Amino acid sequence: MGIAFFITLLSLVACNKDSGSDNSNVVPANLTVTAQISEDNSGNVAFVATATNAATYEYDFGNGVYQTVPTGKVTYTYPASGNYTVNVTAKSATGSTIKKSVPVAVTVAQTLVWADEFNTPGAPDPAKWGYDIGNGDNGWGNNELQYYTNRLENAQVSNGTLKITAKKEAFSGRAYTSARLLTKGKFAAKYGKIEARAKLPVGVGTWPAIWMLGANIDQVGWPACGEIDIMEHKGSDLNRIYGTLHYPGRSGGNAHGNTTVISNATTEFNIYTVEWTPTVLKFAVNGKEFHSVNNSNNIPFNHDFFIILNCAMGGGFAGPVDPAFTAATMEVDYIRVYK
Template identity: 45%
Template sequence: MKMINLANRAGVLTLILLFVFQSCSSNNDTTDTPVVVAPDKISVEVDVVGKTAEMPNGDGSGKINLKIDAPNAKSYKVVVNNETKEFTSSSFTYEFTQPGTKTYTIDVTAFNGIKYTNTSATVNIFVARKLIWSDEFNTDGAPDSNKWGYDLGNGNGFGNNELQYYTNRPENVKIEGGLLKITAIKENYQGSQYTSTRMLTKGKFSFKYGRAEIRAKLPAGGGTWPAFWLLGDNIDTAGWPLCGEIDILESVGNNPNVIHSSLHSPGRSGNTPDTKTTTAPNSTTEFHIYAAEWDAENIKFFVDDNLFYTYKNSSTTPFNAKFFVIINFAMGGNFGGAVDPNFQRATYEIDYVRVYN
């Protein structure tokens, strides 16, 4: 009996092992390995928003709709305007922001797992300028505190041996009759010989790339030094001139009607070589528009929309980050020069300040 039981047990064990072996063999034979194929016949359709026969480059919004056709694709990568976008949808919307009419290349890659295929397309697009910040100075009284703050104190503290003490008193700064009026006054104040105002948007508004412009009538008199300029947002951490400075307008009363536009950066500070001048006739009796248009390639300076200086920007300069706006009226100093002994007061009048994308 014992021998028979052992034989039976051996037979059962053999049958079990045979069944397991056959099952494993059967499973290996019937398991399907997924076949990954590269997306093929990829095509890209670019729809320019607002495109018509009269406006072949769009309505100025800068928007495009992209439709990708690539069988077997499960995900996509689009590189446009130096930006990379990744997504799973075959439809994609993009908005260009640099003003003007430009041609862009759009590189598209369609993926199916690790397999991929790619193509490219070009598009001509028109982007209209959009006002992103302004002050029209239409409400009499003090400037809008939501838009402007002040640098206060002795002019010697601003690095140019200036003679004024900056205040925010209504005697020195006010809005009246649709104009911002910054007045420099000859008076003894806090140990200084003159008072004036320096106002800025630091902590309230800054921007990277675009057009900044001011419509202004300049003060007259030897020693006057009005300015409109941009300073890097990182001034407090990087310091000057590493933060960068873009002087859109500087003029001195000792050399009337001559407009200076300059840039300051590391190794090119103080008496910077990056500067040009032009003239604005009757600048102390008539309003003119002083502007700069700034992007990654160039910074262009204008008076009344007449281009007179183009600075070649690059990735090695500080001029690829956010900057804030400054308006000030200095007296004397390294650039303003000697003050006319008969000077009593003068006013820098601003109609508006506008910043576009």
């Protein structure tokens, strides 16, 4: 009996050791993930993940944002509308994992935070717009041929639109005049949707632009401040719209950009947009996206930017001006900023 009892005891000890070994290598199983999307268009989505033998859960929200959640329950607020694939990884105490993906379609309502509808005739609203005056000798420009003024002849609101007119005329040593309006010191935005409805000028050598510069440009200079070109067009390449980012390592001819071709840039009003979040900048014409750039802390697009409207002549981008050119106008119906 004594020997039998001893053998039985050894067997029990061995079973206990084997059981402990199995527990130390347990693998999560039966992972389920639910997503409850808020109906108030706030961007809030409540996630619940459960799995057998899971000690923690890692969420990849599908937009470059990650979060580790011990309980599996988390509410995440998406900053922009979109269709996202959420990846959830359940992890055991020893590091074994199981994964599951779920799609979510999120609608985020945006609020208008700043706008100019250009409904008051006369000079552009001085509470919203200032002017860059002069030529490229001021330290800005790309070997362009115009002299920027604050005259009504070059920038005027009438019949519900802002008209920036480039003219062939001798002025302060230059052969052309135009205007460059900016919200610097009056309004700046960090993230949001910036939208402009505009009709572009006709003429080889014209270079209209709707764009933004980092509000810290006076402190860090260009391109360190960052530049967001929502729309550029050159009259020598009719109907091709440029959307571009400039920043250190990707500036000038090496900028991060793309183009799209439309049929009526100079004959009809079109809507030019950039949607800008902490994770991405998306460029679109009439709601059709044609370029996107992932945002991060490694590029300078996470601080305030101001808005610029101008029509340049010639220079490194637009090229030679048609000798027959006399005048051309960019009309802007509105500028709106949503957040």
